[in-house]
Amino acid sequence: MRQLAWNLALVAVSGFIGMVAWESLALLPMVVALPALWTMARGRWAAFAVAGAYYLAVSRGLITGTATYFDAGIAYGTAIWLLAGVALAACWGIAWTDNLAQRPLRAFLALLATTVPPVGIVGWASPVVAAGALFPGWHWWGLVAVVALMLAMVWRPWLAGVPVVWLLVSPLTATATPLPGWQGHDSQLEYRGGADLAGAFRRQRHWLDALEDAPAGVHVLPESTTGPWTDTSASLWRSLPSGHRVLMGGTVMAGDKTDNVVIDYQGGEGEVVYRQRIPVPLSMWRPWQDGSTRAHWFANPVIEVGDQTVAPLICYEMFLTWPVLQSVAAGADVLVGMANDWWASETSIPTIQQTHIAAWGALFSLPVVTAINT
Secondary structure, three states: OHHHHHHHHHHHHHHHHHHHHHHOOOOHHHHHHHHHHHHHOOOHHHHHHHHHHHHHHHOOOHHHHHHHHHOOOHHHHHHHHHHHHHHHHHHHHHHOOOOHHHHHHHHHHHHHHOOOOOHHHHOOOOHHHHHHHHOOOOOHHHHHHHHHHHHHHHHOHHHHHHHHHHHHHOOOOOOOOOOOOEEEOOEOOOOOOOOOHHHHHHHHHHHHHHHOOOOOEEEEOOOOOOOEOOHHHHHHHHHOOOOEEEEEEEEEEEOOEEEEEEEEEEOOEEEEEEEOOOOOEOOOEOOOOOOOEOOOOOOOOOEEEOOEEEEEEEHHHHHOOHHHHHHHHOOOOEEEEEEEOHHHOOOOHHHHHHHHHHHHHHHHOOOEEEEEEO
16 A cells, blocks of 8 residues: 555655646746655656646647647547557656666656657657756757656666755746847637638738838748748738838648648748648648648758758647757757647647747757747
8 A cells, every 4th residue: 555655655756747738937946856756756656647647738738739729529528638648658658667677768768759659659758858957058068967867867866856855046037049030929829720721812912011110020920820831821921011021920731731821921932841740640641631731840950041950840849849859960050949739729739839848949059930820
């Protein structure tokens, strides 16, 4: 009974961290305690449950969000939620060992497995993202430092108190770096998905009217702004005021599949400059089905916009670790995130999304420009 109570307490703490830590950068350092909780678990199944509680708590918005997206019942949303959480928790369960000397290496492998593809394509809320809150401005060394700290906690769990002491002694001072001449635009516009051409026309007219009086510069608009990018859409944007450059989301056909893209529009011409690397599995990426969004796993990590090298992140990519690290390694000096969170407006998902990209910006001292539709 004592062992059961101990394991249940660890599960409860892990779930609590998953519930609250992603609400802000100030709370994010809590997530580095996950490996310490994992190593304190008494048995493989307990370790699995500890990790599962964390991932399921973070991704709780999927239950209602997925049901809304598919216009399906809560049972469907719950199934998707459990599938992703179990996949991530399984990495930690498999990695657990009763050999204490091997646990740091096993923990490192679990972190790696939940960060990079294939499991990393559902790798929400990786604890390594806390590097941006604990070590802002440390760049790649901050990533090394946070991994080293977590592995040290596996060896000595009491070190989980280090992030708390660190924040008390050195409060978080990371702030978003302004990028002159760039502006991200959030919105609350209706979106029904699919080939809603009338809705796409209304959204585009909204933005053209809104940009009429905006200062010249680079304007970032949300994912799905244009809907299907066609010759009609391109002609509509020819009324864009002179001196404006717009980065906006849209879709293009690719045979019987689609690409979720970023369009760069300026001077009367629009060009597809980015194709989403990791669309949402199952809801968008369904390679066995016509109409699926294609995944360009390792392609186009950066684009050039004027004199800036931009890391474009479309919606789901803002939750993951791999796309950001790939873009930063390719020389990105700006993070641009665009999302259409209409399906998740009443959930924790938009806040978690913003915390993710803010943490990466803080870690690598990069400006962050976002445009979110809710």
